[in-house]
Amino acid sequence: MSSYEARFRVWRGDVGGGGLEDFAVEVNDGEVVLDIIHRIQATQAPDLAVRWNCKAGKCGSCSAEINGRPRLLCMTRMSVFTREETVTVTPLRAFPVVRDLVTDVGFNYDKARQVPAFVPPKGLAPGEYRMMQEDVDRSQEFRKCIECFLCQDTCHVVRDHEENKPAFAGPRFLMRVAELDMHPLDAADESGLDRKRTAQDEHGLGYCNITKCCTEVCPEGIKITDNALIPLKERAVDRKYDPLVWLGSKIRRRS
């Protein structure tokens, strides 16, 4: 096993201010950035704050920015950097900082609460739901989300424009709207809830300019833009901007 000494710059501070702090730290074969952050914590900066849990890329806790790119600390191998490279680690830059590498991601929980839940179909009790696999494939891709909020962090709509946060749910929660709208048993339409229309009117789908950063950073490899956001935009077009679809729906309803 070989080891070397890497140079790290880690942002330290809180809401009052802070800066990048330099560390020289040992790196061994097979380690990931989170291992190095833990070594810094164990040997040089015991009060360094970092949020983590599973170390397996499944809990979504250790989201941060490594060399300016939103990534999971536990899924970023040190072998992707050269030994001469200085690795810079900062907290997520779209959310308020709590301390060091820990941010307040409460914005995302607020947005989650704003998406109306699955509407159970009438006449079916829990346990009686039956769905064909091909009908749930699309929604199941979105269920792989580990809620790391890297997509929310990288989305320039809120990252670069704090003022858009009240109006824009962000890719993760627009994906949730898409998931429910594609759900074969969701009875939102029958209950008077038009998810296609509210995606645009209440969750800010129109702010998305499909530049695919959410897809680029997703550690689960979910095709957020192609499989959720663009299909949702097309569904919103059906409702709001396509007179032929509107006319067709009126004729079908009458017949």
Add this chain to the structure above:
Amino acid sequence: MATGTEPHPSSGGVRTGTRAAIAAPHLRTDRWWLAPAATAAGLFAFIVYSTWRAFANADYYAAPYVSPFYSPCLAENCAPMRGGPNWDLLGGWWGVSPAIIILIFPLGFRLTCYYYRKAYYRGFWMSPPACAVAEPHEKYSGETRFPLILQNVHRYFFYAALLVAGILTYDTVLAFRDENYAWGHMGLGTLVFLLNIVLIWAYTLSCHSCRHIVGGKLKHFSKHPVRYRVWQWIGKLNARHMQLAWASLLSVALADFYVYLVASGVFDDPRFF
């Protein structure tokens, strides 16, 4: 040791008050600028070339080949094309290049295309230039207002693009003639046209609106097995929409340039049989 404790910068965006106090607009160390710069350069080159050719109003027909920029040719001032796609719909009042009439449709299709939107928002408008790289604009309303809300008409340009692709297919069939309009012949230009039409169809059918129309809008695939199959097939093409967008852009320029070279007498079309 710390390189210095920075107070919160007063500017907005990624440096807004309660966020980590980092003055740099981004900390990326890779060549993040390369992709948007290459995209902008490629699109700019095509814009320059196509503008020149669209307004040239010359060297767009060399029997049996007609440039895809001028097909269908819908004005009286079109070059005569035997059996070709020239229908005098607009009459004699149209005085400028007839390419302008038809190019609006493929241009609109590509301008509102979900891939090209990403490309030019990043490459030209820098909104954002790359992921986690701060954009320079103070305000952002995305596609919620005029004029960008018009991007929602993409599916109508898709319908028009289907018609245009059909006409270009007809042109490709006509390319199996020789310069005397005799059928059953083939030249290098026929191959160029074949390549172009395959890529044009692949790009057109891989469109996100097409994917939605053929089946994506359904809630129950299991009740529509044929549409589900077609949706799956379009989905495979759709995964390569970006590559097909570039390949078809290059092939349509190549087909036009080939016709230009033959029509302007630079060389004769090599005939296979």
